[in-house]
Amino acid sequence: MPTAADPTAAVTEIDGHRLRLTHLDRVLYPETGWTKAAALRYYALVAPRLLPHLAGRPASFLRFPAGVDGQRFWAKHLPGGSPDWLTTLHVTHSDGELEQVVVADLATLLWATNLGALELHVPQWRQTPEEHDRLVIDLDPGPGVTAVECCAVALLARELLHADGLTAWPKTSGAKGMHLLVPLRPTPARAASDYARRLAGRLRAEHPGLVVDRMEKRLRAGRVFVDWSQNSSAKTTAAPYSLRAGQAPGVSTPLEWAELAAVRRAEQLVFTPEQVAERGTDPWAGVLDVANWGVLPG
Known part of the structure; x- marks a missing residue:
């Protein structure tokens, strides 16, 4: 009262x-x-x-x-x-x-x-940190690039993941970057982390002018940092639909791939809480469907 x-x-x-x-x-x-x-x-x-x-x-x-x-x-x-x-x-x-x-x-x-x-x-696990049930790729734009370049890297990563039999769901970070989430059948933590690191390395090797996979800030100018380290059992990631604490209220917003492919300006990926709450459908409705859980390649 x-x-x-x-x-x-x-x-x-x-x-x-x-x-x-x-x-x-x-x-x-x-x-x-x-x-x-x-x-x-x-x-x-x-x-x-x-x-x-x-x-x-x-x-x-x-x-x-x-x-x-x-x-x-x-x-x-x-x-x-x-x-x-x-x-x-x-x-x-x-x-x-x-x-x-x-x-x-x-x-x-x-x-x-x-x-x-x-x-x-x-974190990327439920109940026990030894087994992960999702893979997260964190795309962080360096100086001179924006969420537009993150979208380009997300689409490239999607192709590599699809070739490995994995399905990814994109979302904004709610700040400057973007996250890709891949639901997995229970997977040893080390295997998930190792796969994410290899994926980041493949993206960097194929697109060295666009992608960096090392954390040193001196390497990030003009590139998107593919942060594979989010798959450590000790790390956590902003949940989909979580508020973010910038000067204006932002949201880590789930997206359709078609929305992401259509982005031409970073502002297109900025959503208010009211806009997110009013979205008619949930782009991530299938993430938790067991039929969409992937198995990492051997």
């Missing part, structure tokens, strides 16, 4: 779980005036499309309690005072074991958003 300190607070019940949503009028993106209430509404609208991509995966939250111009921090561990109905997973990290939240339902999604968790990141 509202209080003198927070007259915008509201209590709601979702699937039997009681949530107190606070500071609903707090501006999270000062450049556009976008509020916490708008973030909660967006995530509630896209939840049916988003939640299947979070299921079973330990979430890493990029939190902005006071908005994108304030303090930001990564939150991987279960916060103190969290409700006892949250689904969690114990994950071993280099610095020890953490109990992490699995965003298993709408109530958990809105609970996290209320804490200022604008960005939702997950």
Whole structure:
């Protein structure tokens, strides 16, 4: 219920779980005036499309309690005072074991958003880091190139993946780049990482003027960096439909290949949360269909 300190607070019940949503009028993106209430509404609208991509995966939250111009921090561990109905997973990290939240339902999604968790990141595995169920290729434009060149590299990568019997789904990163996701039958983590590295090397060898597969910044000018390292079990990637924390609210937006092929200007790949929520179909509806899960070539 509202209080003198927070007259915008509201209590709601979702699937039997009681949530107190606070500071609903707090501006999270000062450049556009976008509020916490708008973030909660967006995530509630896209939840049916988003939640299947979070299921079973330990979430890493990029939190902005006071908005994108304030303090930001990564939150991987279960916060103190969290409700006892949250689904969690114990994950071993280099610095020890953490109990992490699995965003298993709408109530958990809105609970996290209320804490200022604008960005939702997950690894390429469910339940156990030893087996990956997806491959991610992160296309990052260097100085002098844009998302237009990322689209060109995405189409080239699609051809190589198709030749290996693999199906890829594209999405914007929600920032400057692009992600390709390839659903896999459970695959040893090392095999997935090694394949991604070889794929990046093939792209660089065939298109050296357009692609770089090494992380040194001095090599990236005028090229697209194909970041294969996202397939490390320790790495996470922004989930499809996750908000991104630029000056204006962005979204890591799933795309149709036809949309990507038609891009001529980087601005064509910038989507507001409202535009994403209103899209009539889900371009990634087939990602989780077992018939589309690939097997890496031997």
